[in-house]
Amino acid sequence: MKFVRAMYADDSFYGELCGQTVKRLAHSPYSGIVYDGREYPLALVRLLAPAEPTKIVAIGKNYRAHADEMGEGQPPEPLLFLKPSTCVIGFGDDVVYPDISHRLDYEGELGVVIGKLCRNVKSGESASVIFGYTCLNDVTARDIQKSDMQWTRGKGFDTFCPIGPHIETELDAMNVSIETRLNGEVRQRSTTSLMTHGIDALICYITQVMTLLPGDIIATGTPEGIGSMQRGDVVEVEIGGIGVLRNRIV
Numbered sequence: 001m002k003f004v005r006a007m008y009a010d011d012s013f014y015g016e017l018c019g020q021t022v023k024r025l026a027h028s029p030y031s032g033i034v035y036d037g038r039e040y041p042l043a044l045v046r047l048l049a050p051a052e053p054t055k056i057v058a059i060g061k062n063y064r065a066h067a068d069e070m071g072e073g074q075p076p077e078p079l080l081f082l083k084p085s086t087c088v089i090g091f092g093d094d095v096v097y098p099d100i101s102h103r104l105d106y107e108g109e110l111g112v113v114i115g116k117l118c119r120n121v122k123s124g125e126s127a128s129v130i131f132g133y134t135c136l137n138d139v140t141a142r143d144i145q146k147s148d149m150q151w152t153r154g155k156g157f158d159t160f161c162p163i164g165p166h167i168e169t170e171l172d173a174m175n176v177s178i179e180t181r182l183n184g185e186v187r188q189r190s191t192t193s194l195m196t197h198g199i200d201a202l203i204c205y206i207t208q209v210m211t212l213l214p215g216d217i218i219a220t221g222t223p224e225g226i227g228s229m230q231r232g233d234v235v236e237v238e239i240g241g242i243g244v245l246r247n248r249i250v
Contacts, residue, residue: 001016001068001169001170002016002031002166002167002168002169003015003016003017003025003050003132003166003167003169004015004016004017004047004048004165004167004230004242005047005048005049005050005051005052005090005165006020006022006040006041006045006046006047007045007046007048008044008045008046008114010050010129013025013212014027014028014029014178014190015040015186016029016033016035017042017166018086019042020041020042020043021039021041022024022039022040022041022042022045022076022239023035023038023039023041024036024037024039024040028214028215029035029131030115030116030131030214032213034180035088038237039247042119042220042249043230046092047090047092047164047165047166048089048090049088049089049093049150049162049163049164050090050113050134050163050164050165050166050167050172051088051113051134051163051167051215051217052085052088052215053085053088053213053215053216053217054085054215054216055082055083055084055085055214055216055217056082056083056084056085056087056161056216056217056218056219057080057195057210057212057217057218057219058080058081058082058109058138058155058218058219058221059078059080059202059205059218059219059220059221060075060078060079060080060081060151060221061074061075061080061196061198061221062078062079062195062196062202062220062221062222063190063194063196063221063222063223063224064194065190065223065224066069066198066221066222066223066224066225066226068224069215069224069225069226070166071206072095074196075101077197077205078098078197078201078202078205078206080205080209080231081150081152082137082152082153082156083138083155083156083160083161083219084156086120086158087122087139087155087156087157087158087159087160087161088158088161088162088163088164089161089162089163089247090162090163090164091162091164091245091246091247092245092246092247093159094159094247094248094249094250095137095139095159095160095161095162095229095235095247095249095250096142096157096158096159096250097230097231097249098141098157100141101116101141101142101143101144101154102143102145102165103141103142103143103224103228104139104140104141104142104228104229104230104249105139105140105227105228105229106137106139106144106180106182106187106188106226106227106229106235106237107137107138107139107140107222107226108135108136108137108179108180108181108188108222108223108237108238108239109136109137109219109220109221109222109237110133110136110173110176110178110192110200110219110239111133111136111163111172111217111218111219111220112130112133112199112217112220113130113131113132113133113134113215113217114130114131114165114212114213114214114215114216114217114218115130115214115217115230116129116131116214117126117132117212117213117214118203118207118211119207119210119211119212120208120210121203121207121208122204123201123204124200126199126200126203126204127200129212130199130203131167131169131212131214132167132168132169132171132215133167133168133171133173133239134163134164134166134167134168134220134242134245135163135164135165135168135239135242135243135244135245136161136162136163136217136237136245137161137162137163137180137235137237137245137247138154138160138161138219138222139159139160139161139162140154140155140157140160140226141153141154141155141157141159141160142228145250146192159197161217161219162216162237162245162247163218163245164245165243165244165245166174166242167241168241168242170245171201171241171242172241173192174192174193174198174199174223175191175193175201176191176192176232176239176240176242177189177190177191177238177239177240177243178192178223178237178238178239178240179193179237179238179239180225180235180236180237180238181235181236181238182227182229182233182234182235183233183234184236185236187227188224188225188226189223189226189227190223190224190225190226192220194223194240195220195221196221199218199220202218202220203218206218229247229249231249231250232248232249232250233248233249234246234247234248234249235247235248
């Protein structure tokens with residue numbers, strides 16, 4: 001099933017995407033799928049970011065080839081950092097290039113959307129807390145990231161976490177393709193099977209530290225091929241079985 005957040009006539013709502021129709025839900029899907037009876041043609045609604053996370057828990061250097069291209073080595077345990085909820089934008093929204101940065105990078109990633117409150121999840125039990133998956137771009141002001149002792153500023157600007165276009169609940173995320181294109185040119189191409197730390201291990205590790213809430217997102221790391229973007233560029237993140245997330249840099 002595919003779930004979206006959408007806007008129709010200045011009214012935002014969650015819905016199920018069924019082909020070219022959006023079936024409106026009575027409330028968020030995390031507490032159960034309840035339809036309110038209204039339906040809209042997809043062409044008449046504006047898609048919003050499909051989740052409203054309280055936080056994005058991101059993983060650094062979770063693909064060996066990316067760790068190698070960064071030249072900083074691969075940490076033995078998952079390297080966690082947070083992106084604020086104010087980073088989140090949706091399909092078609094603009095990524096704003098900060099005036100104080102001189103290098104803005106794309107990082108295409110698989111996003112895991114949490115479906116229920118969870119803490120101290122046991123190994124092998126993470127599937128019970130996952131609602132679904134989405135495409136994600138961990139936009140990074142690379143020069144600022146490298147100049148600071150930690151990554152919050154370089155990763156935390158408004159608009160630095162595009163997600164979408166929807167949440168896919170029926171996906172075997174262990175081996176799906178990830179491709180990032182800049183102005184139509186492929187820059188990243190890999191598969192989730194090459195993650196150093198898999199999704200189950202990440203959820204167990206993260207929930208030892210913090211409680212995850214419905215709608216929270218785990219950004220599972222980016223493969224090799226990161227690079228810079230300029231104002232006017234269009235970046236696309238495509239994940240097999242989900243779709244394409246597209247945003248312009250302004």
